[in-house]
Amino acid sequence: MAKDNSSHFPQPDQVLNHAEVIVSEQDVDNAISKLAEQINSQHYSAPLQIFCIMNGGLYFAGQLLRLLTIPVTVNYLHATRYGDKTQGQELQWLVKPKAEDIHNQPIMLLDDIFDEGITLEAIAKECEAFKPSSLQCAVLVDKNHQRKPESGFKPEFVGLSVPDRYIFGCGMDYKGLWRNLPAIYAI
Numbered sequence: 790m791a792k793d794n795s796s797h798f799p800q801p802d803q804v805l806n807h808a809e810v811i812v813s814e815q816d817v818d819n820a821i822s823k824l825a826e827q828i829n830s831q832h833y834s835a836p837l838q839i840f841c842i843m844n845g846g847l848y849f850a851g852q853l854l855r856l857l858t859i860p861v862t863v864n865y866l867h868a869t870r871y872g873d874k875t876q877g878q879e880l881q882w883l884v885k886p887k888a889e890d891i892h893n894q895p896i897m898l899l900d901d902i903f904d905e906g907i908t909l910e911a912i913a914k915e916c917e918a919f920k921p922s923s924l925q926c927a928v929l930v931d932k933n934h935q936r937k938p939e940s941g942f943k944p945e946f947v948g949l950s951v952p953d954r955y956i957f958g959c960g961m962d963y964k965g966l967w968r969n970l971p972a973i974y975a976i
């Protein structure tokens with residue numbers, strides 16, 4: 790008989806009923822438009838090599854890409870450390886960067902959230918090893934707390950600052966759910 794996981798994984802509607810909107814769809818869209826304007830006004834030596842950090846970066850990358858007017862190529866990397874938990878664990882790599890996609894080229898990493906910064910800093914470090922001509926990071930949200938990388942590493946482009954609560958929507962999940970919501974919710 791199939792195992793019943795329903796006690797471990799909440800019903801999707803229950804999650805939403807116990808959450809509140811902390812950033813509206815309109816405010817998310819405005820923040821992404823502003824980020825696009827900032828990136829469009831940069832001068833890159835060659836087409837910008839955009840890397841979407843899967844899975845969370847997918848929604849942000851999709852929304853941002855349609856507003857970019859500069860030449861870009863699109864690729865992805867995959868590293869994860871939360872899984873179905875709300876506390877980060879050790880980083881697991883699923884898709885690592887390759888030298889030929891990075892060496893001597895302007896790189897932009899796109900992710901949904903800069904929380905403790907462990908994921909993005911590790912990914913940036915891995916990319917830096919292949920000596921890009923430049924490397925920048927853009928995130929939809931920066932979570933407002935003091936548990937950031939000691940190195941001082943932070944993304945060049947930030948759409949929104951959010952309070953220190955577990956959030957979901959706009960690519961971010963709660964136990965795998967609701968990445969598709971166009972606003973940002975907190976539990």
Ligand SMILES: O=P(O)(O)OC[C@H]1O[C@H](OP(=O)(O)OP(=O)(O)O)[C@H](O)[C@@H]1O
Binds near residue numbers: 871903
């Ligand atoms: O700044 P940090 O504390 O490292 O957390 C941020 C990272 O956590 C999330 O990824 P997650 O591991 O949940 O994988 P996912 O993208 O598949 O949701 C998110 O997409 C970021 O990549």
Ligand code: HPA
Binds near residue numbers: 871904954962
């Ligand atoms: O608050 C969060 N929500 C969803 N995913 C996350 N990954 C790091 N922090 C978060």
